[in-house]
Amino acid sequence: MKLKASIEHKPNIPTASMADIAFLLIIFFMLTITFEVDKTQVQLPKTTLRFEIPKKAAYVSIDPNGRIRVSDGNSQSSLVSAADEVLSMAATVISTDPTKTFVVKSDGEVPWEKVDEVLDALKRAKVRDLRLLSDQRTVDDL
Amino acid sequence: MKIDRDRPNDEIPTSSMADIAFLLIVFFMVTTTFTATRGLDFALPEDDDNPPVIEKEESVLIEIFPGGSLRVDQNPMELGEIIEYLKPKLERNPKKPVIIRPDVATEYKHMVEVYDELRQAEDHGLAEPINISVPTQREIQSFWY
DSSP: OOOOOOOOOOOOOOOHHHHHHHHHHHHHHHHHHHOOOOOOOOOOEEOOEEEEOOTTTTEEOOOTTTTTEEESSSSSOOEESSSSHHHHHHEEEEEEETEEEEEEEOOOOOHHHHHHHHHHHHHHTTEEEEEEEEOOOOOOGG | OOOOOOOOOOOOOOOOHHHHHHHHHHHHHHOOOOOOOOEOOOOOOOOOOSSOOOOOGGGGEEOOOTSOOOETEEEEEEEEGHHHHHHHHHHTTTEEEEEEEOTTSSSSHHHHHHHHHTTTGGTTTSSSSOOOOOOOHHHHHHHHH
16 A cells, blocks of 8 residues: 655644734834933822823923923924923923923922912913823722 | 746745734833823813902802811811802802812812812702802902902
8 A cells, every 4th residue: 555645734824914913012112102301200299180281392390309391393302491481491492383382390399489480480481381291090099 | 858937936925024024012011101181171261361350258268278178268178068058159140250279288189189070060959050260369369459
């Protein structure tokens, strides 16, 4: 009797769809990526109401030690020594884009006096769209 | 005689495509930061040199002290009681200004808590949003009583 020669199977991992998956992930990351202009580490206050902040907004951040950093929304934030410098930065930004959104990113433990100085500077610079960055309040916080 | 033919390879070399794709994925994963991009909108009134004079009696004054204790029109109050206190006043006059005045040493988070609570007035049964005002220290010194 003639025996059939056994068919030799080459081990093969199917990788044809790997590139599809990879490109799907790339597209996801490309759409969701936002380059953070301010990396100040703060413990944000928590609020129930929260609204989306437009991209490219200018940032004024106040860290737990009361140090103020500013960013026009395009470049990385830089340290300023006084609230007057916030005023000059904001005035420059507003002169080119009067509807620019400004975001105050302050640590929750910072004394009001410090935040008040910043808000006053932004008000004097004629900022019209101001947001207070916050974290979501949950039932555990109540 | 065996003829050795050069057979051209008709496959597109895609073996390195996955390498490139994963390199890009790693780049985006490393650079992506899912940060808080939400917050409360905070309406700044016009910086008017001659703001309308608000009589003390016409408005409701919420004072916030360090630690988060509150006083509304001189009465000590809890955060959850403010809206109930304001309801009858705002039903009579929906435009009545509610002024938030934190002490200079008050922690910022306590001011945000009060502001957030007042912004939810419509969820608590009020017909219109509350006319909230947060004057800065300069304005208080310049214009206030």
